[in-house]
Amino acid sequence: MERHADGESRRLLLPAFVVSVLVLFQSPVGATTDQSDVHALGVLYSSLNYPQQLSGWKSDGGDPCVESWKGVLCEGSSVMSIQLSGLGLSGTLGYLLSNLFSLKTLDLSNNNIHDSIPYQLPPNITYLNLASNNLSGNLPYSISSMVSLSYLNASHNSLSSSVGDIFANLRGLSVLDLSFNNFSGDLPMSFSSLSNISTLYLQNNQLTGPVNILSDLPLTNLNIGYNHFSGWIPQEFSSIPNLITVGNSFENGPAPPPPPYTPPPPGRSRHKRNSSEAPPSTPGGGYDRHSSSDQESNEKGLATGTVVGIVVGSVLVALCLALILSYCVWRSWKAKGEKHTNTESSLGSLSAPTSTVANKEMLEQKVKSVSPINPLPAEKLINERLPLKNGSLKRPKTPITATSYTVASLQTATNSFSQECLIGEGSLGRVYRAEFPNGKILAVKKIDSAALSLQEEDNFLEAVSNMSRLRHPNITTLLGYCAEHGQRLLIYEYVGNGTLHDLLHFTDNECKMLPWNARVRIALGTARALEYLHEVCLPSVVHRNFKSANILLDEELNPQLSDCGLAALTPNTERQVSTQMVGSFGYSAPEFALSGIYTVKSDVYSFGVVMLELLTGRKPLDSSRIRSEQSLVRWATPQLHDIDALAKMVDPALNGMYPAKSLSRFADIIALCVQPEPEFRPPMSEVVQALVRLLQRASAMKRRSSDESGFASKMSEAETADFSF
Numbered sequence: 209m210e211r212h213a214d215g216e217s218r219r220l221l222l223p224a225f226v227v228s229v230l231v232l233f234q235s236p237v238g239a240t241t242d243q244s245d246v247h248a249l250g251v252l253y254s255s256l257n258y259p260q261q262l263s264g265w266k267s268d269g270g271d272p273c274v275e276s277w278k279g280v281l282c283e284g285s286s287v288m289s290i291q292l293s294g295l296g297l298s299g300t301l302g303y304l305l306s307n308l309f310s311l312k313t314l315d316l317s318n319n320n321i322h323d324s325i326p327y328q329l330p331p332n333i334t335y336l337n338l339a340s341n342n343l344s345g346n347l348p349y350s351i352s353s354m355v356s357l358s359y360l361n362a363s364h365n366s367l368s369s370s371v372g373d374i375f376a377n378l379r380g381l382s383v384l385d386l387s388f389n390n391f392s393g394d395l396p397m398s399f400s401s402l403s404n405i406s407t408l409y410l411q412n413n414q415l416t417g418p419v420n421i422l423s424d425l426p427l428t429n430l431n432i433g434y435n436h437f438s439g440w441i442p443q444e445f446s447s448i449p450n451l452i453t454v455g456n457s458f459e460n461g462p463a464p465p466p467p468p469y470t471p472p473p474p475g476r477s478r479h480k481r482n483s484s485e486a487p488p489s490t491p492g493g494g495y496d497r498h499s500s501s502d503q504e505s506n507e508k509g510l511a512t513g514t515v516v517g518i519v520v521g522s523v524l525v526a527l528c529l530a531l532i533l534s535y536c537v538w539r540s541w542k543a544k545g546e547k548h549t550n551t552e553s554s555l556g557s558l559s560a561p562t563s564t565v566a567n568k569e570m571l572e573q574k575v576k577s578v579s580p581i582n583p584l585p586a587e588k589l590i591n592e593r594l595p596l597k598n599g600s601l602k603r604p605k606t607p608i609t610a611t612s613y614t615v616a617s618l619q620t621a622t623n624s625f626s627q628e629c630l631i632g633e634g635s636l637g638r639v640y641r642a643e644f645p646n647g648k649i650l651a652v653k654k655i656d657s658a659a660l661s662l663q664e665e666d667n668f669l670e671a672v673s674n675m676s677r678l679r680h681p682n683i684t685t686l687l688g689y690c691a692e693h694g695q696r697l698l699i700y701e702y703v704g705n706g707t708l709h710d711l712l713h714f715t716d717n718e719c720k721m722l723p724w725n726a727r728v729r730i731a732l733g734t735a736r737a738l739e740y741l742h743e744v745c746l747p748s749v750v751h752r753n754f755k756s757a758n759i760l761l762d763e764e765l766n767p768q769l770s771d772c773g774l775a776a777l778t779p780n781t782e783r784q785v786s787t788q789m790v791g792s793f794g795y796s797a798p799e800f801a802l803s804g805i806y807t808v809k810s811d812v813y814s815f816g817v818v819m820l821e822l823l824t825g826r827k828p829l830d831s832s833r834i835r836s837e838q839s840l841v842r843w844a845t846p847q848l849h850d851i852d853a854l855a856k857m858v859d860p861a862l863n864g865m866y867p868a869k870s871l872s873r874f875a876d877i878i879a880l881c882v883q884p885e886p887e888f889r890p891p892m893s894e895v896v897q898a899l900v901r902l903l904q905r906a907s908a909m910k911r912r913s914s915d916e917s918g919f920a921s922k923m924s925e926a927e928t929a930d931f932s933f
Contacts, residue, residue: 241273245287248307249280254904255302256321261295286310293337294318301326303897306350316341317361324348324681324736325362327744327893332356339385340364345681347372349744354378361385363409368392369679370609371415376401385409387431393609395421410435411452432456608669610676611688615695618642618652625654632707634753636777641702650687651703655696655777667776668696675773678745682737684760684770703760703768712756712821712859724866726765727822728874732899733767734759738815739892741772742808750775752806754814755795755828756821794828794840798884809886815895816881820844823874825859841882848875873902 246269253259254267264270264277273282281289287308297319305314306328314330317339324345325338334356343365351357352374363385370393371386381402387409394417402408407429408422418439419432427448434455441458445451621642622629632639637656643649668691675686675698688699705711708730711722722730741749752775760768797813800806817828820840828840837843847853854875858866877898880890890898 240285241271241282241287242285242310244307244309246270246272248304249277249287249290251302251304255900256297256299259295259297259299261297262292281313283310289313291315292319297321303328303900305329306331312356325367327739329354335359337361338365343367346370346679347374349374349746352377355380357381358404359383363387363389365389369685370394370677371396372679373398375399379403381405383407386413388412391415393417395419397421400424408432411455608673608676608689610672610686611699613688613690613697613699615690615693615697617644618690618697618699620645621650622652632757634757634771636774642699649702649704651684651700653698653700655698657694657696671773671776672698674776678741678749678772680737680740682733682767682769683740683772684768686773700770701768703762703770705761705763705765707757708759708761708767708818708821709756711761712825713827721861722765722822724862724870728870728899728903730759730761730765730767731819731822731874732896732903734769734818735815735892735896735899737767737769737772738811739896742811742892748808749773750806750808751811751814754811754818756818759818797886799886807886808892809889812881812889812892812895813883813886815892816878816889817841819874819878819881823859823871823878824857825861845879845882848879869905870902873898873905877902 249265249272250267250269253262253265256262258267262278264272264275270277272280272287273285279290279292279295280287281291288310289312290308291313293315294317297316299321300323301316301321303326305326308314308330309332311330311333313335314333315335315337317337319341321338322342322344325343325348327348328350329336329348331350331354333354336354336357336359339361340363343362344367346367346369347362349372351360351372355377357378358380360381360383364387366389367386368390371391373396375381375396375398379401382404384402384405384407388411391410391413392415395415399421402425405425406427408425408427409429409431411431411433413435415432415435415437417437419437420439420442422430422432423442423444429450430445430448431450431452433452437453437456437458439459441453445453619625621644622640625638625640629640629642630638631641631651634653637654640652640654641649642652669689672686672689672691676689678686684700684703686698686700690697690699738751738754741751749772751769751772753771754769758770760770762768795814795817797806797810800810817840820826821828824840824844826840830838830840844857847857851872854871855868858864858871877895880888881895883889
């Protein structure tokens with residue numbers, strides 16, 4: 209009996225044991241958060257300066273889905289929602305949000321988050337709310353690929369530049385709020401693709417131009433108030449239930465009628481039919497029976513249409529006959545001209561050959577001097593079959609958003625390009641400080657005519673069009689251009705604190721010495737500029753002339769990269785090697801020096817050289833030093849991983865005030881960038897991430913005791929405090 213009882217108990221305990229084992233081993237597997245999500249949330253937490261409000265969050269490891277981190281919702285092992293609105297969060301958004309591949313909702317509104325919106329955002333997100341923060345910069349291009357997005361709110365920030373033509377693929381977007389920012393320029397053409405938009409708020413910006421692009425959208429809420437819009441308010445707006453247009457420069461009175469015989473634009477049914485139109489007849493429906501008055505009006509309409517058709521047909525026939533007659537007369541005239549002389553061109557006239565040549569030269573000069581902002585005179589001359597020699601201006605394929613200046617206005621602003629206004633000189637020409645009557649100060653680059661071939665002159669306006677669309681807080685903005693009387697000039701924002709090259713190598717004033725934290729921030733800002741050019745712009749923009757002399761600094765030592773997009777105007781290869789190459793030899797990648805091949809990876813190498821300048825305070829080439837130390841890269845590269853040697857390489861102007869660990873990590877980034885083989889150099893996005901991590905670690909160290917921070921003993925509290933970024 210006892211043996212039977214023991215067997216029975218074993219038989220009952222076995223299934224319970226198996227179930228317990230299965231639960232023990234299966235539950236953690238099913239609930240453990242995807243490690244990519246964990247890493248992304250850890251970076252976000254550290255970027256937000258480890259806020260105490262985010263209970264449960266960790267910067268390294270953890271299990272958000274199991275541990276119920278504040279504001280984080282999951283499905284299975286994937287993070288699906290992050291809702292952290294109104295928690296007083298500060299810091300930045302980090303660089304790894306794109307790792308949240310399953311995220312659908314991200315709400316960080318009503319906080320104090322600053323810096324720019326990351327270039328890469330969660331790709332499959334449907335709800336994105338960043339409203340009421342301190343975000344700057346512009347909308348990242350990656351939004352264009354977020355095809356699932358239905359709600360986007362970036363209102364009440366400090367976003368600037370143009371809105372960006374990034375909405376062509378966002379056909380599911382129903383709510384877009386960009387109000388209370390500093391957006392400028394015209395509305396993007398891709399707004400017309402928002403076929404599901406119901407709410408659009410653009411009020412309190414600095415937007416310009418017409419608003420006709422919005423007339424066929426299925427809007428129920430539209431606020432475009434307090435901008436600089438012009439033209440007429442489209443008639444279609446009258447059917448929008450909630451409409452606000454005040455505070456603009458719209459024309460009074462009705463809009464001009466559309467051209468004759470133009471079909472109505474496609475759009476909503478309520479835009480195609482007004483209240484005075486009769487509904488269409490449908491077989492078997494309620495509208496197939498008409499009164500006699502309706503029939504009479506229809507017959508009158510048909511009669512009128514017949515008369516109009518006859519008139520139009522007659523006009524077309526008359527035009528055809530006139531064209532045939534003109535062609536015959538022209539053929540007869542041409543034959544007489546060919547008999548007169550075999551040397552005259554097909555545009556020969558009845559005047560003497562000498563006057564013909566003079567007239568042609570005068571007309572060609574007119575074509576060259578026509579302002580590109582108003583191409584109608586040039587088009588008229590072309591239609592009259594006047595030849596255009598090489599060097600005349602061609603209309604760009606895309607519109608130019610920069611302002612057209614006259615040579616006279618620029619001469620006045622620069623005192624006839626006097627030596628006193630000269631602030632710099634490069635391979636393409638000189639740069640002058642220009643002060644205009646309204647008090648505005650700009651920088652004018654006067655391109656040397658000898659630096660452009662005839663073909664490159666033709667491409668000048670196309671290059672200007674491309675450069676004017678570059679928008680980034682760390683890139684100098686092209687505001688205007690001049691292309692008349694054979695002159696080619698570019699007008700930029702004026703950045704008045706000089707260049708990084710001058711500040712590192714020609715400053716004796718101790719007050720202007722660059723502290724270590726400022727050097728790291730300059731490296732990060734310029735890295736972000738190159739990341740934008742290489743990985744955000746389509747197609748990629750290669751700088752080709754990246755050096756410390758092209759990094760401008762404002763009063764707060766924020767960097768702005770100049771000469772972006774000028775590669776389209778660089779001289780031919782032979783002349784380039786003899787001018788630009790000599791001045792930038794210390795920055796040039798090995799592959800360019802050997803073969804003339806220049807890619808984005810060549811820019812990465814040049815960036816590494818600039819980081820070496822920031823670290824050592826030395827010039828890339830310095831013939832005043834001993835032979836083994838004249839080339840900065842050759843001298844420094846073997847020592848970048850030697851701690852003792854690295855400490856001796858540091859710029860003496862720092863007086864030892866730098867964090868030792870930060871210095872070592874800075875040197876590691878340099879070593880990656882200046883590798884001889886291009887394929888082993890990292891993309892700029894990885895360089896940006898590495899520099900951000902460096903700053904984040906420094907920020908974390910600041911909050912610990914000085915014994916644990918690893919900072920050099922000479923580092924002052926003010927220097928340490930500046931590391932919070």
